[in-house]
Amino acid sequence: MENVKLSERVPVGAFYRTNIEAVEDVRSRYFIALSIPAFLLIMTGIGTWESLAFHARSATSFHQYEHYLGALTKIEEGQSSATQALQELADQTANSRTNSSGQYLSSFEKKIAYNQPLNTALSNLLHGNNGNIPLIREQLKAAAHHYQEIEKQYFSYAQWFLSGGGTLIFLSLIYVWFGILQPIGKQSRERALALARAGEFNEDVINTSRVIILVIDAEGNVVLANHYFQTLLQWPRTQIVGHHLLDRLFLPQDHATMLTLLNAGNPEQILELPILNSAGAQLIMAWTVTPVRDVTGEELLRVAMGVNVTERAAAEHAQQVALLKAQSLSDRLQDEAQQAAELHTAFLGPEQIALPGLSGIAASITSSEVGGDYLDCYTTKETSVLVLGDVSGHGLAAGSIVAVAKTVINQLRADGIGHPDQVLRQLNNAILNTAQGLRLMTMICAAVDFRH
Structure with missing residues (x-):
C-alpha cells in the first residue's frame, strides 16, 4: 500500500x-x-x-x-x-x-x-x-x-x-x-x-497528475473527471460526467463496497478495488475519498482519487503463487526426507545386540531427519562382527553413503567375510568409488572369535 x-x-x-x-x-x-x-x-x-x-x-x-x-x-x-x-x-x-x-x-x-x-x-x-x-x-x-x-x-x-x-x-x-x-x-x-x-494551479495538477480524480456530487453523479482518467481508461467524457459513479466503472459485486467507502468519507481509509476501462478490462486501483463541506459542515461534494496499483498487485499475485509453489515443494521434500529418515533407521542394526561373544544396546540420535551414523553387526562361521561408522555431514548426502555401507556389509555377511581388515578395505573401496572424496566416513570394526 x-x-x-x-x-x-x-x-x-x-x-x-x-x-x-x-x-x-x-x-x-x-x-x-x-x-x-x-x-x-x-x-x-x-x-x-x-x-x-x-x-x-x-x-x-x-x-x-x-x-x-x-x-x-x-x-x-x-x-x-x-x-x-x-x-x-x-x-x-x-x-x-x-x-x-x-x-x-x-x-x-x-x-x-x-x-x-x-x-x-x-x-x-x-x-x-x-x-x-x-x-x-x-x-x-x-x-x-x-x-x-x-x-x-x-x-x-x-x-x-x-x-x-x-x-x-x-x-x-x-x-x-x-x-x-x-x-x-x-x-x-x-x-x-x-x-x-489556485484554480489554474489545481487544474494543472489535476490534469497532469498520474492519479485518477473524480469529483462526485451528493447524489453520486460524476461532475468532473481529470485527464489521466480519460487517458488511462479511454472513457469518453460524455459517458462518465453527469452519470452515476457506479453505472459503468465498477463491477456489480463491488458496488456495495464502493458505496461504503463513499459514504464513510474518511481520507485515511484506502481500499483497493478494480475499475473497468472502456474495453471492459480491469485495473486495480487504490481508492480514497475526501468529502468537501461548506462552513456549516454540510457535505457538498466528494473527491475520489485512485492510484493505479495493477502492476504491483500482479507482482504480489505472482509472489503469492511462487510462495505456494515453494510451500508445496517444501512439503514434498519434507515428506521425502521423512521417508529417507525411516529408510536410514532401517539401515541401522538392531537395538539389542546379542551375538556369540558380543552383546549390548545400540541407539542413534541424529541432528536432522537423515543422519550419517551407521551401526551394524553380523556373524560368520568363526566370528561375531560389529561395525560402527559416521559419515561427515548429515542429510540426504550422508544418508546415501550409509546406504552404500549397508550394501557392502550385506554382501560381506552373505560371503561370510568377518575379518576387520577385509571388512574395512572393501568398505573403503566402495565409499571412495561412490563419494569420489566428497564425503568421508569414519569406521571401526570389531570381530570376536567365539571359538576360543
Whole structure:
C-alpha cells in the first residue's frame, strides 16, 4: 500500500473547500454591511408609521369635536335634530368611563370622560335645558384645540422621522459603501484572483497528475473527471460526467463496497478495488475519498482519487503463487526426507545386540531427519562382527553413503567375510568409488572369535 496519503497527492479537496469558504465569507460580510441601513430603514419606517397613525387619530378626534361644536350651534338656532350628535358625545363619555370596549384611553380622554360639569351639562341639554350651552362650548373648544395641537405635533414627528431617518440612512449608506463594501470588493477581487490562480494551479495538477480524480456530487453523479482518467481508461467524457459513479466503472459485486467507502468519507481509509476501462478490462486501483463541506459542515461534494496499483498487485499475485509453489515443494521434500529418515533407521542394526561373544544396546540420535551414523553387526562361521561408522555431514548426502555401507556389509555377511581388515578395505573401496572424496566416513570394526 502507498505510504503517502492519496488525499495529499492532489489538493483538490482543499481547493474546493477554500472556494466555498470564500463565498460564504463574502456573503456574510455583505449581509453585515447591508444590515446597518436596513435596520435604520426599518426603524424610520416604524417611527414614521406610528407618528402618522397618531396624527390620523388626533385629526379624527379634532374633526369629531368640530362636528360637536357645529351641532351645538344648530341647537342654539333651534334645530332640535342636532341633539343626536351630542347624544353620541354623551354615550362616548359614558363608555369611556366604563371602558366596556377595553380600548386604551389617554389622560385627556379620561379627563373628558370624568368631567362632571360637562357630563351634567350634556345631560341637561339633552333633556331640553339649554342654559349650560356656553359651558359645553368652552369644553368642546378646549378638546378640539387639544387634538389639533396633537395632530400638528405628530405630523412634525413624522416629518422628523422622515428627514432624520433619511439622513441617517444616507450617511449609513455612505459609510457602508466607503467603509465596508469597497474594502470587501477589493478583498473579494484579490481573493478571486488568488482563487483563480489556485484554480489554474489545481487544474494543472489535476490534469497532469498520474492519479485518477473524480469529483462526485451528493447524489453520486460524476461532475468532473481529470485527464489521466480519460487517458488511462479511454472513457469518453460524455459517458462518465453527469452519470452515476457506479453505472459503468465498477463491477456489480463491488458496488456495495464502493458505496461504503463513499459514504464513510474518511481520507485515511484506502481500499483497493478494480475499475473497468472502456474495453471492459480491469485495473486495480487504490481508492480514497475526501468529502468537501461548506462552513456549516454540510457535505457538498466528494473527491475520489485512485492510484493505479495493477502492476504491483500482479507482482504480489505472482509472489503469492511462487510462495505456494515453494510451500508445496517444501512439503514434498519434507515428506521425502521423512521417508529417507525411516529408510536410514532401517539401515541401522538392531537395538539389542546379542551375538556369540558380543552383546549390548545400540541407539542413534541424529541432528536432522537423515543422519550419517551407521551401526551394524553380523556373524560368520568363526566370528561375531560389529561395525560402527559416521559419515561427515548429515542429510540426504550422508544418508546415501550409509546406504552404500549397508550394501557392502550385506554382501560381506552373505560371503561370510568377518575379518576387520577385509571388512574395512572393501568398505573403503566402495565409499571412495561412490563419494569420489566428497564425503568421508569414519569406521571401526570389531570381530570376536567365539571359538576360543
